[in-house]
Amino acid sequence: xxxxxxxxxxxxxxxxxxxxxxxxxxxxxxxxxxxxxxxxxxxxxxxxxxxxxxxxxxxxxxxxxxxxxxxxxxxxxxxxxxxxxxxxxxxxxxxxxxxxxxxxxxxxxxxxxxxxxxxxxxxxxxxxxxxxxxxxxxxxxxxxxxxxxxxxxxxx
Amino acid sequence: xxxxxxxxxxxxxxxxxxxxxxxxxxxxxxxxxxxxxxxxxxxxxxxxxxxxxxxxxxxxxxxxxxxxxxxxxxxxxxxxxxxxxxxxxxxxxxxxxxxxxxxxxxxxxxxxxxxxxxxxxxxxxxxxxxxxxxxxxxxxxxxxxxxxxxxxxxxx
DNA sequence: GCAAAAAAGGAAAATTCTTCCTAGCAGGCC
DNA sequence: GGCCTGCTAGGAAGAATTTTCCTTTTTTGC
Numbered sequence: 001x002x003x004x005x006x007x008x009x010x011x012x013x014x015x016x017x018x019x020x021x022x023x024x025x026x027x028x029x030x031x032x033x034x035x036x037x038x039x040x041x042x043x044x045x046x047x048x049x050x051x052x053x054x055x056x057x058x059x060x061x062x063x064x065x066x067x068x069x070x071x072x073x074x075x076x077x078x079x080x081x082x083x084x085x086x087x088x089x090x091x092x093x094x095x096x097x098x099x100x101x102x103x104x105x106x107x108x109x110x111x112x113x114x115x116x117x118x119x120x121x122x123x124x125x126x127x128x129x130x131x132x133x134x135x136x137x138x139x140x141x142x143x144x145x146x147x148x149x150x151x152x153x154x155x156x
Numbered sequence: 157x158x159x160x161x162x163x164x165x166x167x168x169x170x171x172x173x174x175x176x177x178x179x180x181x182x183x184x185x186x187x188x189x190x191x192x193x194x195x196x197x198x199x200x201x202x203x204x205x206x207x208x209x210x211x212x213x214x215x216x217x218x219x220x221x222x223x224x225x226x227x228x229x230x231x232x233x234x235x236x237x238x239x240x241x242x243x244x245x246x247x248x249x250x251x252x253x254x255x256x257x258x259x260x261x262x263x264x265x266x267x268x269x270x271x272x273x274x275x276x277x278x279x280x281x282x283x284x285x286x287x288x289x290x291x292x293x294x295x296x297x298x299x300x301x302x303x304x305x306x307x308x309x310x311x312x
Numbered sequence: 313g314c315a316a317a318a319a320a321g322g323a324a325a326a327t328t329c330t331t332c333c334t335a336g337c338a339g340g341c342c
Numbered sequence: 343g344g345c346c347t348g349c350t351a352g353g354a355a356g357a358a359t360t361t362t363c364c365t366t367t368t369t370t371g372c
Contacts, residue, residue, distance in 0.1 A: 041329075053216060061208055147257075
C-alpha cells in the first residue's frame with residue numbers, strides 16, 4: 001500500500017473529501033470514500049489525534065461582522081536576535097486584529113495581515129499598537145483593494 | 157436592545173463563543189450564551205442562512221500534509237483594465253496552490269500566498285504557471301521563514 | 313393595560329455519533 | 343500448507359446531538 005506522510009490512499013481521500021465538504025456526516029463521508037462508517041470514523045479520529053486535522057473552524061464573513069478592511073503591514077525590525085523575535089511574536093499573538101504574520105526574507109522582516117472596520121480604525125491601530133510593538137523600526141502599510149481569494153483548503 | 161450589523165448582543169456572543177470553541181454542541185453553546193438549546197439553535201441557523209457564518213472548515217496541518225513551504229508572490233500586471241483583472245482572478249481561482257490573493261495598492265499589484273512542498277516545487281509552479289497567468293508582467297517571490305500566526309478568527 | 317408579535321423554553325422525534333463485539337484478510341513463522 | 347497474530351472493516355446497539363413542534367413567556371406598540 002502506497003503511503004505518504006504516514007497515510008494511505010484512504011486517509012488522503014478522507015482529507016480531500018472533508019476539505020471539499022467539511023460538514024459531511026460520518027455516514028456520508030464513509031459512503032464517499034468507500035468505507036462503512038465505523039472504520040471511517042476511526043480514521044477520522046486518528047487524523048485528528050495525530051494533528052493532521054489541526055482544527056475545525058467557523059469562518060465568519062468579514063464584511064458582515066463589520067471588518068471589511070484588510071491591510072498588509074510590512075514591519076521592519078531593529079535587531080534580529082532571538083529575544084526580539086520572541087517578544088514580537090508574543091505581541092502579535094496577543095492582538096486579535098493581526099490575523100496573519102510571517103517572517104519573510106527579502107525586503108522586509110515581517111508581513112502581517114491586519115483586519116479593521118475602517119481605514120481610520122486601522123490608522124489608530126497602527127499608531128497606538130503596531131509601531132510600539134517590541135523591536136519595530138518601521139511599518140509600511142498596503143490596503144487591500146479587493147479580495148480575490150482566501151481559503152484554508154490545501155492542494156492535497 | 158443594542159444592535160450592530162443587524163445582530164443583538166446574544167448573536168454576537170454566539171459568534172464569539174463559537175469562534176473560540178467551534179466544536180461546541182448546541183447544548184453546550186446554549187449554556188454558555190445563556191439560552192436554552194432551541195432559541196440558540198434557531199439563531200445559529202439564521203446566522204448561517206444570512207451568511208454571517210460563511211462556512212465551517214477543517215484546517216489541516218500544512219507540514220503534516222507535506223506542504224511546509226509558504227511563499228508570498230508580488231505579482232505586477234501589465235494592464236489594469238477590468239478584463240485583465242477578471243482573467244487573472246479566474247486563473248487564481250483555478251489553482252489550489254494559491255491560497256490567498258489580494259489586489260493591493262502600493263508597490264505591487266497583487267499579493268499572493270502560495271503553498272508548496274518544497275522550494276523546488278514552488279519554482280516549478282512559478283515558471284510553469286504564475287508567470288504565464290493572464291496579464292502578468294513580473295513576479296517577486298519572498299519565502300516565509302517562519303509562521304508566527306495564521307488564523308481565521310476575527311476580532312469581534 | 314391590553315393585544316399582537318417576537319422570542320424563549322420543554323418535550324419528543326429524527327438523525328448522527330460512538331462504542332462494542334465479531335468477522336475477514338494479510339503477513340510471518342514453523 | 344497450516345496456523346497464529348495483528349490489523350482493518352463491518353454490523354448492531356446505545357448514547358448523544360440535532361431538529362421539529364407546540365406551549366409559555368417576554369417585549370412592543372397602541
